[in-house]
Amino acid sequence: MQLARLIYASTHDGLAIEAVDRILQKSRANNERDGITGALIVGERSFMQLLEGDRSRVAACFMRIMQDDRHRDIRIILAGDVENRSFLEWSMHLINASRIKEEILSRYLIDGQFDPARMSEAAIKDLCQALSAGDWEKEAA
Template sequence: MQLTRLVYVSNHGGITENTLEHILAQSRHNNARDGLSGLLIVGEEDFLQWLEGGKTAVAQCFMRIMQDVRHRHIHVLLAGPIETRLCGQSSMQLAETSKLDGDLAARHDIAGAFDPDALSEETIEAMCRDVLSASQV
């Protein structure tokens, strides 16, 4: 199986805690079933999601996301083969920018107005690694 990553951003325009819990539960169920792992970073109005797993499973998951009305203005930031998983075997981890450590948020400029579109590939990967290791989300 060729491991693939896909990182996308979308706008949710503001999300309730109940809706976020539903998205997370559904993602964890589907991803565990499909052998995917990932990280969902939630800002005040935007999502940044890192997905990884088999190429077909990642593509099918992304097709479901593109049909989900809770995601608007979806676009891919990174996609392609990877050697190892960044997120381990966790089906979906969650990090809310409002709950991140202040130093980590400042280091990656993800405090306040989170603008995932302005991030480089290196910054995205470093940010996700730091969020995963610091938060133990």
């Protein structure tokens, strides 16, 4: 198996939490079946998703995503082979951008917004590394 990582960004029309939950449930079931791990970061009007697994299975997963009309303006940020997974424990972890600690998120905001489609590849890699290291979530109020 050749381990691959794919990171993409897309926009959405503003999804209710129930719709995001449905995406997450379906993604987790598919990813567990296919041996894919990763994270889905949801912003106010954007998605950023990192997928890791067998190259052919990640490609098939991404093709399904491309057919999903909830995604608009899909942009591949990074795709390639890797030695190790960043998100080994997560079949698909949901990260709400508003829950990321300010000291982490503020480094990646563009015009005050989380907009992964406008972030550089280096910034995306850095953000993914910060999230995979853990301790990124704000304390509950």
